[in-house]
Amino acid sequence: MRASSIFIHVLFCVLSRLSSVQCDDPLGHLQPLGSHMPPINIDVIDTPPSPQEFLDKYVKVNKPVVIRGAAKAFDIFNTWKNDEYLREKYGKWLAPVEIGKYEAHFNETVIKISFDWFLSNYKDKELSIIRDIVSKNPMRDEISLMKSMSCGGYHDRVTNVIFIFSSGSGQSAIHWDPAENMHCLLDGTKEWTIIHRKDRHILPEYNESRVYSVVDPMRVDMKKYPVMQDMPWYHASIEAGDCLFIPNNSPHYVKSGDSRNMAVSIWFAAPKSLDLKDCPENMENLPNSVPLGRSLISRLENFKAMLYMMIDNRGDELKEEKFFHDIEYPGMDYYDDAVKVWKAIDTDDDGVITAKEIEDITDISDEVLDAFSLDVDKYEEDEELTKIVMKAKEEL
């Protein structure tokens, strides 16, 4: 693989008179992310691990894994392939629709439009839906958890269920999510480039966000961002029915294939340990999937999970500097709350929050919880964009 990277580099040198790439450029310069070195092997398995094995072998050690075919057990794997089924059940949903297929940094191009209209138009317009359906959408009632999360307490740790739907050919910026992510693909194909969680802090950040990188995944500027030269990466290629686990805060860049593309990302907070009392005695009797149901993580547990996630590599200490770096988005208005939170948690006032100190939190004011919760319902109608869409509707 290394040899082929060098070959491609040499080829670029040969063509350099036709491009801006020079012979002495670092490998992968101005090329797509991952051109600089071969990927690290990612685990690809055909049998879902047991809930305990999943926690120990993957979640706790921040290791991504592809579980082939695990989503084929979901009812929606079949029913949601049918647009008429979706239209009949959910056509009235006012869905936040993104215009364009390149995920924007701040969702500036999100408008609310009926799902019915989306279903009639997504195939020949550049539209996509990326939406948390966990609390305000009846689609949630059809969501299932795959085998490895079917018991042991994962149910009570789910924070978000992100529904992702487009006609394909979309791509994301390099970003990371503040939760463990079990991404199950219901339709289409996806190519993933994943950077290990431990390398997130050397990845150049986007100035105005703590969840995006400024690096252009389609054209990596190795001279401007030399840290990218030695950045290890995983590659995962998934197709309809596969689930991919991505550990929290693992930067990733995703490209979808050029056909109808639909996925659900189950975001959850890693449990410290499992409570196996609702699991069958013999793990061979685990169901292939179970309904997600109505239970959600409590706000306090979610808050604690967010603090745990700030601890690098699930070690034992969160330093003050790291805490304020991670929560202090420019323009965010809860900085004062953050100071209060820090003071409340760092009970021995030594400038470090330990896992034990997080574990010991039993009460935090609603005001602070409000400030820290991920607001998933903040899309506003945009007059200009609504006009554009209304015009597009008229032209149909």
Ligand SMILES: [Ca+2]
């Ligand atoms: Ca402390």
